[in-house]
Amino acid sequence: MLALDGFLDAHTAPEFEKAIQDEIDADHLQLIVDCSKLTYISSAGLGVFMGFIEELRERGGDIKICGLSPKVDQVFEILGFHALYDIVPDVPAAVQRFTDAPVKEV
Amino acid sequence: MLALDGFLDAHTAPEFEKAIQDEIDADHLQLIVDCSKLTYISSAGLGVFMGFIEELRERGGDIKICGLSPKVDQVFEILGFHALYDIVPDVPAAVQRFTDAPVKEV
Amino acid sequence: MTAIENTFTLDVPSSTANLAIIRDFVTRIAAQAGLNEVEVGQLELAVDEACANVIEHAYGDDKTKQVMIRAVFDEDTLRIHVIDTGQGFDPTQIPQQDLKDLIAKRKTGGLGMRLIKTLMDEVTYEIEPGRKNELRMVKKLRK
Amino acid sequence: MTAIENTFTLDVPSSTANLAIIRDFVTRIAAQAGLNEVEVGQLELAVDEACANVIEHAYGDDKTKQVMIRAVFDEDTLRIHVIDTGQGFDPTQIPQQDLKDLIAKRKTGGLGMRLIKTLMDEVTYEIEPGRKNELRMVKKLRK
Numbered sequence: 001m002l003a004l005d006g007f008l009d010a011h012t013a014p015e016f017e018k019a020i021q022d023e024i025d026a027d028h029l030q031l032i033v034d035c036s037k038l039t040y041i042s043s044a045g046l047g048v049f050m051g052f053i054e055e056l057r058e059r060g061g062d063i064k065i066c067g068l069s070p071k072v073d074q075v076f077e078i079l080g081f082h083a084l085y086d087i088v089p090d091v092p093a094a095v096q097r098f099t100d101a102p103v104k105e106v
Numbered sequence: 107m108l109a110l111d112g113f114l115d116a117h118t119a120p121e122f123e124k125a126i127q128d129e130i131d132a133d134h135l136q137l138i139v140d141c142s143k144l145t146y147i148s149s150a151g152l153g154v155f156m157g158f159i160e161e162l163r164e165r166g167g168d169i170k171i172c173g174l175s176p177k178v179d180q181v182f183e184i185l186g187f188h189a190l191y192d193i194v195p196d197v198p199a200a201v202q203r204f205t206d207a208p209v210k211e212v
Numbered sequence: 213m214t215a216i217e218n219t220f221t222l223d224v225p226s227s228t229a230n231l232a233i234i235r236d237f238v239t240r241i242a243a244q245a246g247l248n249e250v251e252v253g254q255l256e257l258a259v260d261e262a263c264a265n266v267i268e269h270a271y272g273d274d275k276t277k278q279v280m281i282r283a284v285f286d287e288d289t290l291r292i293h294v295i296d297t298g299q300g301f302d303p304t305q306i307p308q309q310d311l312k313d314l315i316a317k318r319k320t321g322g323l324g325m326r327l328i329k330t331l332m333d334e335v336t337y338e339i340e341p342g343r344k345n346e347l348r349m350v351k352k353l354r355k
Numbered sequence: 356m357t358a359i360e361n362t363f364t365l366d367v368p369s370s371t372a373n374l375a376i377i378r379d380f381v382t383r384i385a386a387q388a389g390l391n392e393v394e395v396g397q398l399e400l401a402v403d404e405a406c407a408n409v410i411e412h413a414y415g416d417d418k419t420k421q422v423m424i425r426a427v428f429d430e431d432t433l434r435i436h437v438i439d440t441g442q443g444f445d446p447t448q449i450p451q452q453d454l455k456d457l458i459a460k461r462k463t464g465g466l467g468m469r470l471i472k473t474l475m476d477e478v479t480y481e482i483e484p485g486r487k488n489e490l491r492m493v494k495k496l497r498k
């Protein structure tokens with residue numbers, strides 16, 4: 001599980017990208033990203049979710065995203081992330097989703 | 107009692123000035139200003155404390171200031187307010203100070 | 213009687229480290245112009261995307277360059293201009309790509325200009341490569 | 356090798372409503388320059404006082420005028436210049452008054468310049484009334 005805090009923009013996205021890469025390198029393929037303390041996201045932040053998802057799903061893993069504030073959720077919404085990603089209310093729901101649907105069907 | 111919230115600068119000082127004037131107009135002369143939610147003060151804010159204090163003390167009243175954060179307290183300190191004003195930790199201490207010393211001796 | 217115009221200008225080194233300063237700047241002005249909370253957030257994002265593009269694409273991460281943001285508002289509109297002196301580009305030649313396609317190609321970008329166009333009421337580019345490239349965005353003030 | 360200099364400029368209408376934008380701007384830059392929390396607060400206050408003086412005294416609350424703040428830092432110093440085109444004044448003619456005396460006279464001001472001088476390492480004025488008045492403040496970066 002990864003928890004995001006503060007803002008995720010073109011400046012901070014590389015750090016998040018590295019954190020995800022580290023998880024994958026450690027063969028952790030079922031990733032939960034808790035955004036409940038995330039106050040802001042730009043497309044550079046969304047790009048991190050985009051770059052890894054194919055590889056993860058091919059290998060039987062996934063990213064479940066949870067805890068989006070209305071402000072942050074709006075950005076996912078506008079760009080059509082809801083159709084392609086599992087976005088759930090909170091961490092327990094994300095854990096449950098991995099049980100119900102380990103890899104999202106798109 | 108007056109509670110300050112947010113920042114007190116040249117933009118917001120007139121509002122605070124009016125609030126104090128209203129108290130004095132209502133013959134409330136024992137004023138406690140609770141600064142525990144005050145995040146910032148500039149000299150325009152300090153000016154409000156300066157302008158009324160003589161009149162209040164002449165009429166047997168005073169302003170007791172409480173709840174200063176270290177950042178805000180530093181400004182009072184630099185300008186020598188501690189020698190001329192009763193500055194106490196919290197509201198109960200301010201109430202107590204009015205019992206012990208209704209008008210500060212300077 | 214002419215309407216009162218308020219003009220604000222911010223000029224910062226071309227570095228993603230300065231996106232936070234830029235966002236502070238536009239959110240304060242947007243609130244002053246009378247936008248509501250959701251609209252302030254939309255403007256914040258559009259300007260961030262525009263400036264991130266300048267930093268990355270117009271200047272290729274050359275931190276010795278400067279990004280300028282000008283905000284002007286009156287009663288009816290808030291206009292934001294993002295100005296650079298970088299290499300410029302032809303915005304009509306940039307294909308708008310689907311999120312699904314971008315993911316399939318494992319891209320980590322390609323959504324910024326779409327966001328800008330979605331979030332703002334008017335978007336125009338004036339490009340003079342190496343001299344002055346200007347992205348003009350307008351948000352209407354509904355009162 | 357020359358040191359890398361970072362230059363930031365903010366230009367806003369002369370209104371106390373914009374002091375919050377100005378403080379945001381300088382606190383962000385001060386943090387980037389490496390000042391600690393207390394020093395950031397000191398710089399924030401000094402620049403606020405300088406700009407409030409411009410708004411009130413140099414321009415006499417004329418909101419059609421502009422206040423410009425320029426910040427430049429390198430490894431050793433953070434320099435802030437506050438620039439106006441207002442009426443100017445002779446800073447050597449301003450008496451430094453005691454808080455006790457100010458209170459006795461029921462003044463609500465007279466402490467701003469003292470704060471600026473106390474909080475900054477160097478303070479100089481360059482006055483050309485109606486053309487360009489510049490207050491230059493320096494904060495040394497202790498690393």
Ligand SMILES: Nc1ncnc2c1ncn2[C@@H]1O[C@H](COP(=O)(O)OP(=O)(O)O)[C@@H](O)[C@H]1O
Nearest residue numbers: 265266269270300301306321322323324325326
């Ligand atoms: N200000 C700019 N200067 C130069 N090229 C730009 C600029 N803005 C956008 N572009 C070009 O348009 C493309 C699409 O931009 P955008 O939709 O923001 O996605 P991203 O920046 O993530 O690639 C960029 O990859 C770049 O080639």
Ligand SMILES: Nc1ncnc2c1ncn2[C@@H]1O[C@H](COP(=O)(O)OP(=O)(O)O)[C@@H](O)[C@H]1O
Nearest residue numbers: 408409412413443444449464465466467468469
């Ligand atoms: N930028 C300025 N332009 C013109 N006059 C100024 C300026 N700054 C200060 N002054 C003059 O110096 C005096 C003292 O300023 P200051 O110590 O900041 O106290 P205050 O602003 O509260 O009066 C002001 O009353 C004003 O006459």
